[in-house]
Amino acid sequence: MSENGQTDASRDIRLSSTIDRLPQNTRLKRLVDAVTNDSFNDWYDERLFTENILEGRPYFNGASPIPATEKHSPSKLLQCHRKVRYYGQNTPQEGDSPQGLFWIGNEFEEEIIVPFLQDTVTTDSTYVRNSLWIDTQVPTRSGDEVRVKGVTDPAIVDSNGHPILVTEIKTTSSLEYLDGPKPHHKAQLHAYMHALDSEYDRSIQDGLLVYGSRDMLDVQAFHVPFDDRFWRESVVEWMAQQTQFRENGELPPAEPVFEWECGTCPFKRRCGEHDGKYQDEGFTGLLPAVTSYRKQQLVEYFDAYPDAKLTPALADEYPELATEHGVYDWECSTCRGTFPHDQVDAGENSSPPLCEDCASNGELSELFVPRAEQQVVGTELGEPSER
Template sequence: MPKDEQSDTSSTIKSSSSSDRKPATLRRKQLVDAISNDSFNDWYQEQQFTENILEGKPYFNGASPPPDSEKHSPSKLLQCHRKVRYYAENSPKEGDPPQGLFWVGSQFEEEIVVPYLLEAIATDETYVRNSMWIDTEIETNDGTVRLKGVTDPVIVDADGDPILVTEIKTTSSLDYLDGPKPHHKAQLHAYMYALDEEYDRSLQDGLLLYGGRDTLDISVFHIPFDERFWNKSVITWMQAQTQYRANNELPPREPAFDWECNTCPFRNRCGQTSAPFQDTGFTGLLTGFTDYREPNLREYFDAYPGAKLTPTLAHEYPVLAEQYGVYNWKCRGCGSTYAWDDVDVESDSPLCDRCAENNDLQTIVVLGPNEQNVDTP
């Protein structure tokens, strides 16, 4: 081959090789960018959505209607009344959902505790049920309250009747656990009381089993049914929560435990942070606030069909803006409205053009959460 032809071929090969590497680098960058916390949460949410349909529980995929004032979930007992009300009214949740904690707790119960109870604890005369439904009414001096929910594993007899109720919880480390937590104790009491009523059995004992997420060691507490604790703490709490619901009242900002505000998905709405919000009602999105995940927003819109996005969130979630609409900006002075995308959301104090023409400097705002009109279900 002539020298000049050989040179041309070499040049062609080198150019082709360089061209091939460029798309590979681009593909690699796209893969790196695609793997993120947001995409993982979206994928996991879709997995849960599909699984609920597969298991015949599509009702878990949307917002639950607010419960009757007298109905209570054992898992919410003794906790912050305001937080429980926010949950019940499907207020928009802030931040990322604690899916990891739920998943770890579920796996610990299903993959470790239930096999342990089946293989090491159950006898020839006793068996293990994964869970048992409860639905019982309790007459009190202030009226009727109702408990409805599902237990953790229960040791039963050959007829399937309960003998010993358990409540399974996971915690970051057993090193920080100095005894049964009151709200878990209340939850176990609710199961003992309800199953005793429904099966006419003398259920006076339960077990609280904590698993450490760091070591998978367990700590077990025997919980005898305590009549005084049940009446003075649990029944009293249910009566108070019933009254808040019956009166459609926002309970006082009084967390029952120190940890509640740190993990609460309504802490900005409530006023427990430096954000400029306080004692916000059950509906409406916080203006200028972006710490809402898309699944939580969809759940809120499912509960309140007339709700819309704020302009700030519309820029974050354009697809949701197309589906659900966006609140307009409004001038407090003349009442003029502006489309959400006609105003710079980064501006601290956008001015009304119409008022400015009359030398009247009026700022335009987005309706606050308590002013946003929503259709109640």
């Protein structure tokens, strides 16, 4: 319900009536122009937001709790330490969201693989569980412990619901060059096996990694026996290093584990892997000249850091967020003056605007916005008891 008592539905009716009275060419253009990537993403974000509420999981609508230093998610193992730290600290993500890939992966798992396992793989005494919770402590070489917590993909279980074989389901663009399990997927499956082996009174030493092609709807499966050396020397060591970065409050080095990570990373601008304008930026703050933040990403960022503000570059694009959270002022390094964003004509080029006060005195001085690390962002979220 709006402030003047009009419902969204009544506004939509009035808008539809207005469009119906437009000339046909104008009406057609408006209809065509309404179908854009931005409008689709906004619609899909709103749909997920509503679905989470209706399904009883409103805690998904917002920033994720910052994990404890020793806690690790199976899906993040053996990847770029810096990228994982950015994710964990709710660093604002740049560019398009990978929700499409997540949706395809979930649909493939739930609508294809689970029924396939139920109809073809199970017997009269075995069943398919959609997932199993895992939460276990793992000793490291130093004597400290790390913690693996998450949820598995489908598992074959007995009549008591105890696991016999755990799976990891992944979709990929093509199976053509796939000759074995990818290391980070193998690590994820090892985390499941280790945790289930610890939590159930039976030995869980075998996993199944199933890849599905998004092109041909083919599958390729790999039997993955538990490899204790790989687990201790690669996976547990990676978790110990990530924990150390967290405990020291460090920004890890920009050392991607796989070649594809930088190309798909939502933090590549602040990391320095995009155009070189920014380099080794910290965990918080919006990059002043970047306009590729999507609305839902900003909403989640403000949920994590309530005292943060928009940059002037984003204020016109998201006026409702600007009203709610405020906008950083422009500053002049010469006269030290500050200027509200709506009183400065930034122009449409990428160059910073000039300080009019300095220009009136015959000086050319560019205005700037506080760098990401200088922006005040407030207190980080803590970790809840369960999620």
